[in-house]
Amino acid sequence: MTTLPLLEKHNLTPKRPEFLDSSILGDFVRCPSYFYLRHVLGLVRKNRDPTATSSMDWGTCWHHCLEAYHRSGMDLEAGLRAIEENYPSHVRPDTDRYKRSKDRMIQGFFSYVERWKDLDEKMDFVRHEQHFSVYLEDIDLDWSGRIDSIRRQKGKVRPWDYKSTSSMGSSYFDQFELSFQFPGYVLASEKITGQRVREITLDVFYTISRSQDFFRRTFSYTDADMREWKSNVSLWRDRLEYLLDNHLHEPEKWPKSWGQCAWWYGRKCPFFEVHNISPIDDTRLLILEQDFEERRWNPIAEESDT
Numbered sequence: 227m228t229t230l231p232l233l234e235k236h237n238l239t240p241k242r243p244e245f246l247d248s249s250i251l252g253d254f255v256r257c258p259s260y261f262y263l264r265h266v267l268g269l270v271r272k273n274r275d276p277t278a279t280s281s282m283d284w285g286t287c288w289h290h291c292l293e294a295y296h297r298s299g300m301d302l303e304a305g306l307r308a309i310e311e312n313y314p315s316h317v318r319p320d321t322d323r324y325k326r327s328k329d330r331m332i333q334g335f336f337s338y339v340e341r342w343k344d345l346d347e348k349m350d351f352v353r354h355e356q357h358f359s360v361y362l363e364d365i366d367l368d369w370s371g372r373i374d375s376i377r378r379q380k381g382k383v384r385p386w387d388y389k390s391t392s393s394m395g396s397s398y399f400d401q402f403e404l405s406f407q408f409p410g411y412v413l414a415s416e417k418i419t420g421q422r423v424r425e426i427t428l429d430v431f432y433t434i435s436r437s438q439d440f441f442r443r444t445f446s447y448t449d450a451d452m453r454e455w456k457s458n459v460s461l462w463r464d465r466l467e468y469l470l471d472n473h474l475h476e477p478e479k480w481p482k483s484w485g486q487c488a489w490w491y492g493r494k495c496p497f498f499e500v501h502n503i504s505p506i507d508d509t510r511l512l513i514l515e516q517d518f519e520e521r522r523w524n525p526i527a528e529e530s531d532t
């Protein structure tokens with residue numbers, strides 16, 4: 227059995243996550259063992275190949291651009307400055323499979339403005355980027371996250387989420403409608419603004435090698451949908467808490483979802499090499515110690531590209 231001294235001998239520090247958000251809970255649902263390694267031990271691979279983070283870094287820069295543009299009252303210069311300051315230099319046509327580049331992001335920004343400016347001028351921005359931690363008393367849940375903006379249009383308040391993607395399959399939008407993230411943003415927006423909120427808009431920048439495009443989709447939820455979200459989240463939260471309470475120092479007591487190992491967001495799971503080795507003695511702990519480093523999930527610093 228793994229014990230705390232054994233983990234400490236390998237410089238591994240188990241800690242309960244300090245907050246719960248849609249990414250952390252989603253990781254637990256996808257694979258409890260991944261959750262343990264990523265969020266309890268807080269591990270990521272050392273010396274990650276920067277091209278492996280191209281999509282994430284591109285998406286982060288795009289977020290900075292839109293945030294600066296909207297926060298400045300739709301000043302083009304502010305958006306361009308944000309690209310200049312945040313563009314990840316390793317995302318270039320010779321390294322990126324979608325041939326993304328700073329010039330393409332600038333072109334994309336001009337196209338975005340042309341496409342949406344008239345519509346955006348008819349909206350009030352109630353909040354720009356908003357980090358939140360709200361308490362949902364009916365399910366005794368502290369829920370955290372970050373909303374890109376909250377807007378009012380024709381009297382309706384709704385959160386707004388920017389995403390960038392290079393894989394727009396037929397179910398691209400469906401993955402968000404039923405999710406931990408979007409109904410959670412709706413409930414958080416209601417708490418933040420004190421107004422009834424039942425909608426959210428997804429604002430997508432789609433880039434492939436030869437073209438770029440933009441899509442917006444608004445999802446609506448009923449009160450019953452909100453109740454179901456709360457019930458489902460609290461059921462998963464209870465499972466998570468049970469494992470944290472009983473197996474905080476025992477990595478091998480966390481279930482492994484083997485069906486996810488080779489297909490973790492389109493790649494192999496970062497811990498594939500760890501779990502591909504037989505669980506003999508402390509071999510796996512040795513690999514974790516040598517090949518991984520502690521860098522805990524920070525929703526403020528990181529963006530996902532989905």
Ligand code: SF4
Nearest residue numbers: 257260482487495501
């Ligand atoms: S390799 Fe598989 S079992 Fe291991 S953490 Fe990743 S998804 Fe889970």
